[in-house]
Amino acid sequence: MNPQLQGIDQIAGTYPFDVARSVERIRINRFFWSMTRPEYRERFVRDEAALCKAEGLTGEETALVLGRDWLGLIRHGVNFFVLEKFARVLRLSNLDVYASMRGESLDDFLRTRRVPNAR
Amino acid sequence: MNPQLQGIDQIAGTYPFDVARSVERIRINRFFWSMTRPEYRERFVRDEAALCKAEGLTGEETALVLGRDWLGLIRHGVNFFVLEKFARVLRLSNLDVYASMRGESLDDFLRTRRVPNAR
Amino acid sequence: MARIIGGIGTSHVPTIGLAYDKGKQDDPAWSPLFKGYEPVARWLAEKRPDVLVFFYNDHLTSFFFDLYPTFALGASPEFEIADEGAGKRSLPRIKGHPRLAAHLVDSLVNDEFDLAVFQERALDHGVNSPLSLLWPHEPDWPGALVPIEINVLQYPLPTALRCYKLGQAVRRAVESYPEDLDVVIVGTGGLSHQIHGERTGFNNTEWDMRFLDLIERDPMELTRMKHADFVRLGGAESVEVIMWLAMRGALSDGIRKVHQNYYLATSTAMTVALYEEPAASASGFARAAE
Amino acid sequence: MARIIGGIGTSHVPTIGLAYDKGKQDDPAWSPLFKGYEPVARWLAEKRPDVLVFFYNDHLTSFFFDLYPTFALGASPEFEIADEGAGKRSLPRIKGHPRLAAHLVDSLVNDEFDLAVFQERALDHGVNSPLSLLWPHEPDWPGALVPIEINVLQYPLPTALRCYKLGQAVRRAVESYPEDLDVVIVGTGGLSHQIHGERTGFNNTEWDMRFLDLIERDPMELTRMKHADFVRLGGAESVEVIMWLAMRGALSDGIRKVHQNYYLATSTAMTVALYEEPAASASGFARAAE
Numbered sequence: 001m002n003p004q005l006q007g008i009d010q011i012a013g014t015y016p017f018d019v020a021r022s023v024e025r026i027r028i029n030r031f032f033w034s035m036t037r038p039e040y041r042e043r044f045v046r047d048e049a050a051l052c053k054a055e056g057l058t059g060e061e062t063a064l065v066l067g068r069d070w071l072g073l074i075r076h077g078v079n080f081f082v083l084e085k086f087a088r089v090l091r092l093s094n095l096d097v098y099a100s101m102r103g104e105s106l107d108d109f110l111r112t113r114r115v116p117n118a119r
Numbered sequence: 120m121n122p123q124l125q126g127i128d129q130i131a132g133t134y135p136f137d138v139a140r141s142v143e144r145i146r147i148n149r150f151f152w153s154m155t156r157p158e159y160r161e162r163f164v165r166d167e168a169a170l171c172k173a174e175g176l177t178g179e180e181t182a183l184v185l186g187r188d189w190l191g192l193i194r195h196g197v198n199f200f201v202l203e204k205f206a207r208v209l210r211l212s213n214l215d216v217y218a219s220m221r222g223e224s225l226d227d228f229l230r231t232r233r234v235p236n237a238r
Numbered sequence: 239m240a241r242i243i244g245g246i247g248t249s250h251v252p253t254i255g256l257a258y259d260k261g262k263q264d265d266p267a268w269s270p271l272f273k274g275y276e277p278v279a280r281w282l283a284e285k286r287p288d289v290l291v292f293f294y295n296d297h298l299t300s301f302f303f304d305l306y307p308t309f310a311l312g313a314s315p316e317f318e319i320a321d322e323g324a325g326k327r328s329l330p331r332i333k334g335h336p337r338l339a340a341h342l343v344d345s346l347v348n349d350e351f352d353l354a355v356f357q358e359r360a361l362d363h364g365v366n367s368p369l370s371l372l373w374p375h376e377p378d379w380p381g382a383l384v385p386i387e388i389n390v391l392q393y394p395l396p397t398a399l400r401c402y403k404l405g406q407a408v409r410r411a412v413e414s415y416p417e418d419l420d421v422v423i424v425g426t427g428g429l430s431h432q433i434h435g436e437r438t439g440f441n442n443t444e445w446d447m448r449f450l451d452l453i454e455r456d457p458m459e460l461t462r463m464k465h466a467d468f469v470r471l472g473g474a475e476s477v478e479v480i481m482w483l484a485m486r487g488a489l490s491d492g493i494r495k496v497h498q499n500y501y502l503a504t505s506t507a508m509t510v511a512l513y514e515e516p517a518a519s520a521s522g523f524a525r526a527a528e
Numbered sequence: 529m530a531r532i533i534g535g536i537g538t539s540h541v542p543t544i545g546l547a548y549d550k551g552k553q554d555d556p557a558w559s560p561l562f563k564g565y566e567p568v569a570r571w572l573a574e575k576r577p578d579v580l581v582f583f584y585n586d587h588l589t590s591f592f593f594d595l596y597p598t599f600a601l602g603a604s605p606e607f608e609i610a611d612e613g614a615g616k617r618s619l620p621r622i623k624g625h626p627r628l629a630a631h632l633v634d635s636l637v638n639d640e641f642d643l644a645v646f647q648e649r650a651l652d653h654g655v656n657s658p659l660s661l662l663w664p665h666e667p668d669w670p671g672a673l674v675p676i677e678i679n680v681l682q683y684p685l686p687t688a689l690r691c692y693k694l695g696q697a698v699r700r701a702v703e704s705y706p707e708d709l710d711v712v713i714v715g716t717g718g719l720s721h722q723i724h725g726e727r728t729g730f731n732n733t734e735w736d737m738r739f740l741d742l743i744e745r746d747p748m749e750l751t752r753m754k755h756a757d758f759v760r761l762g763g764a765e766s767v768e769v770i771m772w773l774a775m776r777g778a779l780s781d782g783i784r785k786v787h788q789n790y791y792l793a794t795s796t797a798m799t800v801a802l803y804e805e806p807a808a809s810a811s812g813f814a815r816a817a818e
């Protein structure tokens with residue numbers, strides 16, 4: 001075990017992304033990463049389910065994508081920083097994604113912030 | 120200067136490939152490297168000069184490619200191991216390329232070897 | 239001979255670049271952020287460094303897990319601005335410094351740092367977000383940048399101590415470069431934030447203040463912390479502050495903090511701090527005498 | 529606990545794989561090469577290691593200068609055979625060992641080796657050429673392989689000493705792996721050859737013999753050599769023998785050389801050498817008792 005991560009499992013609501021996870025979930029991470037390319041984004045927008053299928057995502061993964069289940073995707077082993085690309089394609093802000101992962105509406109989330117109108 | 124390379128300029132007929140060369144010559148090295156992909160090889164075989172042009176090779180570089188000037192390519196800053204791909208595309212063996220870099224015919228080169236018929 | 243005249247620690251959240259592009263400089267919700275960068279931008283305009291050595295991380299934009307380096311140094315003469323899913327920001331390409339980069343790689347690899355070398359990979363918000371507030375860029379940037387990418391996303395990350403040692407090795411490398419160059423070291427990331435999982439939104443200003451104190455006064459104390467400590471104290475993504483340790487390792491004991499700004503608006507504690515080397519005054523002198 | 533039962537040093541010239549694929553095993557010009565591998569293949573068949581840790585270099589096949597690592601470890605469950613310009617050799621995919629790989633990376637990065645991690649990149653002749661002579665592979669390979677790629681193409685290369693230290697760190701990492709695994713370390717490359725420039729065709733058997741003596745008896749002497757020394761003594765491309773030093777660093781002082789073959793036919797001195805650890809006898813015993 002990585003000695004630098006000792007005790008990290010006691011930090012609730014946190015999912016460290018390591019090499020083992022990366023190997024296990026490289027396919028779906030590459031799927032989101034590819035959204036850095038305009039052609040790929042267009043393919044996604046044109047037919048979401050078809051692209052998921054073409055890229056070999058499982059049924060469970062496709063449901064997480066189509067359902068915009070941000071927290072579910074994180075728990076499944078997707079790295080936040082490829083999800084950030086997905087949010088851009090959907091024209092959502094990071095704040096939208098944060099609120100969703102907390103199980104809150106954007107407004108409720110912003111009310112917990114120091115400067116709610118910095119968006 | 121890299122201390123590990125001290126004295127290397129006194130070894131004649133040797134062209135160390137370093138980061139500076141790599142940066143200066145990345146384009147033509149990528150051109151040959153891309154021959155690991157069948158589609159790219161086909162494009163090359165179909166029209167050599169057109170591919171050189173599309174890839175932005177200079178006139179001097181294109182002449183080196185079309186002229187199969189192996190030694191000239193090395194001196195220009197191409198790494199041997201991408202040239203090896205080029206040799207495969209041309210259906211030449213490495214021994215053909217070695218002979219050419221020494222300025223010899225294949226037979227003359229093989230006569231200098233311990234087991235000339237190991238080919 | 240090249241020399242280091244100062245260091246900058248800065249957040250690199252995409253929000254900074256986004257707010258900049260939307261022209262929110264005078265929006266009351268944003269002006270405390272922009273105002274905080276002005277003294278640093280003025281210092282840079284005055285000192286006119288030739289090169290910024292920029293410790294940053296790519297956010298799975300130009301690098302992917304098919305080949306993920308611990309440390310990677312960019313050696314190209316210029317770098318594109320990355321498309322992170324919504325097109326590119328309209329900034330000029332960023333000039334690299336291939337000669338200095340090649341020298342740094344020679345020196346660092348011989349010093350037993352197992353660097354990867356990258357070329358022609360676009361720089362994402364890890365660089366371009368803070369850079370747009372630090373340097374003017376119309377029609378072009380005033381100097382060159384050598385990017386050093388650090389893995390802060392896929393565990394195992396380099397330890398805080400290893401990052402600090404990398405910075406020390408960068409100092410040795412810069413100081414052995416034969417040409418006259420004034421160099422500023424930039425460390426990016428943080429401060430406290432977590433942006434994944436149910437713990438998203440975590441911040442810790444008390445810890446941030448302690449970090450800002452330690453990075454200046456006692457970085458060795460920070461090098462003894464584990465990644466899990468950074469995660470617990472500052473939130474999961476704040477572990478990227480190990481890149482500030484690389485910056486700090488490249489600075490001397492004689493630095494003086496000449497500016498600091500801290501602004502926590504929504505999710506990330508956005509900070510910029512400027513540390514000046516004693517050499518910088520001499521630098522000002524040399525420039526004045528030109 | 530995992531343990532290292534031996535080490536293999538071997539050339540990796542594409543010619544070996546090519547002659548194999550053409551069925552030249554009995555051709556008089558080639559049989560001295562193939563015969564030389566048989567004792568090593570028999571030893572592997574007898575000892576049945578679970579994993580080969582393979583120090584090799586990619587030859588600008590699956591890696592390019594857009595991101596060129598000093599050290600890169602492959603963590604995928606399997607690896608394709610590479611297309612190097614003439615299609616793929618018809619060999620089965622090579623199985624990786626993701627659990628051991630992840631442990632090695634954890635251990636090595638914490639030990640201050642700044643590894644890159646790669647996934648899903650095909651293995652070229654640097655691995656598949658010697659592997660096809662070492663292990664049977666119909667219908668499949670008998671075990672797994674963890675590839676560790678080393679930069680021997682774009683200077684600055686890691687020093688000979690750094691490679692040796694990497695090997696030592698790999699030994700520590702293997703020995704701290706909790707599962708029972710028998711591991712063999714393979715170092716590839718060399719021996720003397722130069723295959724670029726007017727000096728192409730250079731060989732030096734006297735030096736090769738001295739190298740084979742030193743790698744077994746006094747590797748520290750080799751760690752003191754500069755890359756330019758290897759180039760002068762063995763030809764430009766023979767500098768890749770620094771990968772044998774990584775292998776040697778992972779072995780103990782108690783090794784015994786049980787086989788060696790040297791065959792110089794046209795351009796590269798093709799060699800294979802087998803070093804057995806004291807642990808290997810115990811291994812044979814354990815297997816026999818199964």
Ligand SMILES: [Fe+3]
Pocket residue numbers: 250295297364427428478
């Ligand atoms: Fe970041």
Ligand SMILES: [Fe+3]
Pocket residue numbers: 540585587654717718768
């Ligand atoms: Fe090789």
